[in-house]
Amino acid sequence: MLPQDTPRLQDMKRCVETLQESICAALEERDGGRFGSELWQRAGGGGGRTRVLQGGALIDKGGVNVSTVWGEMDTAAAAGAGMAPGPFAACGLSLVIHPVSPRVPSVHMNVRCFVAESGRDWWYGGGADLSPTFPYPEDFVHFHAVLKGACEGAAPGSYAVHKKRCDEYFTLPHRNEMRGIGGVFFDHQREDPGSFCLVQALAEAFLATYLPIVDRRRGEIWTPEDKEFQLVRRGRYVEFNLLYDRGTRFGLATGGRAESILMSLPREAAFPYDWKPRRGSRAEEMIPLYQPRPWA
């Protein structure tokens, strides 16, 4: 059986395609705008659906993408994915929302499943992290508490492990800071059926992690100073994604659709030289929170 025809991959495909629709619908309801929908095919096998909403009332740029791809993995690509070379299939959902308002945080969530060697070798991965630019600790506690509930429900004891991994992964070592306030991140999970339950729980928890924060903050008046800090932090987001994010680099190196991969970048970002927050500003208050700390 080809990796893409295994029940494991087909289950994942159904799961992420269903979630793509329900997540887009819930976000459209909040925004008032509509996600576009582009089907694309990959030359080597498979393809995906990219759904992007840009220039909305709530969402400045947001994408909710699914893809199911397959083919032959060469040695380099295999090393990157932690697999043996040969036939493989991969299925995933990847979501990034950059809101208009600096009071509403950016958010990312991703789940993925790799299958190789006719289904004998496989793993699941996933993650979710929040990138706020205004210090609302109660929002960060909420985000982590929902993630904790999802992880613990699927795999007791797993939240602490995945939270620590997230703090390590979504980090800009050249600045000694995280891109946001973390969340969870895990990779190469090979428990049956626990790992699929975990990615399902994570993906299904997305709306509960994020919408309450959106609803609480979207009506707030924000200042030009808030916007400036948001654009600086979006610059850091770009730095992380292009310098370090494995999914971005792996996707581009293996000929993925550039526009679908780079939907994760904000519509606008700033890279001022040697930027410093104003003394006593909310930005200055936010900066220490881009370090690992217990939230839930």
Next chain:
Amino acid sequence: MLPQDTPRLQDMKRCVETLQESICAALEERDGGRFGSELWQRAGGGGGRTRVLQGGALIDKGGVNVSTVWGEMDTAAAAGAGMAPGPFAACGLSLVIHPVSPRVPSVHMNVRCFVAESGRDWWYGGGADLSPTFPYPEDFVHFHAVLKGACEGAAPGSYAVHKKRCDEYFTLPHRNEMRGIGGVFFDHQREDPGSFCLVQALAEAFLATYLPIVDRRRGEIWTPEDKEFQLVRRGRYVEFNLLYDRGTRFGLATGGRAESILMSLPREAAFPYDWKPRRGSRAEEMIPLYQPRPWA
């Protein structure tokens, strides 16, 4: 003799420090603003002077940096620099100008010298490239013609080789386009004294490559559509520098001063999803010029 004490490195240091002052002075004269000046020290040895002008009348963000660093190179860093592990010294000048006006192109120029093994192993490298966002072929011909003169004066027959290498290097493979209209690029040049003459000629030609274009274009009225395209192309500039530029990645990976390295990023950039130029626009006319072609 330590690599940093060799006449070779000391000559390079004098050359780039003198040029830093004269280039900044000429640019300040055009802009009306002043370059800042930050001296920094590197923990492992050496340091540099970072000079940045931001928010000027002409220059939105520009940096002219010199650094002279030394220490012990470990195996990974040595592989990146194409050297043997052990004591090394490196000296260079790195310059990036992102103007306010979309009619005035961004420009980059860099020269560098590596010395290792007590001066027995060494090489020079350099490059200059132009990133315009408005189709003025006569400006691109001028830029290349001056570079050609500099290269041919120092090393007859070298322009064609370095021009081709630049077309290959300053490329975004995931978009199958160059970041600009090219220039010259070379690395690991080991001719004595030809290679030092070449980097000197390149660095000294900078003002002649760029100022005539600045003077010709800075007074032009530009439109919001011009600005939009400039910001999109600045996004591509960021993509290149963070995804592919070896100097940026090597500098950050080896603990260089992040703000000095990332001065090359524009103050503002845009990453809209699946951006397309308006039919019949000047942007549409510009896009085919981001492919290799003979200019001089």
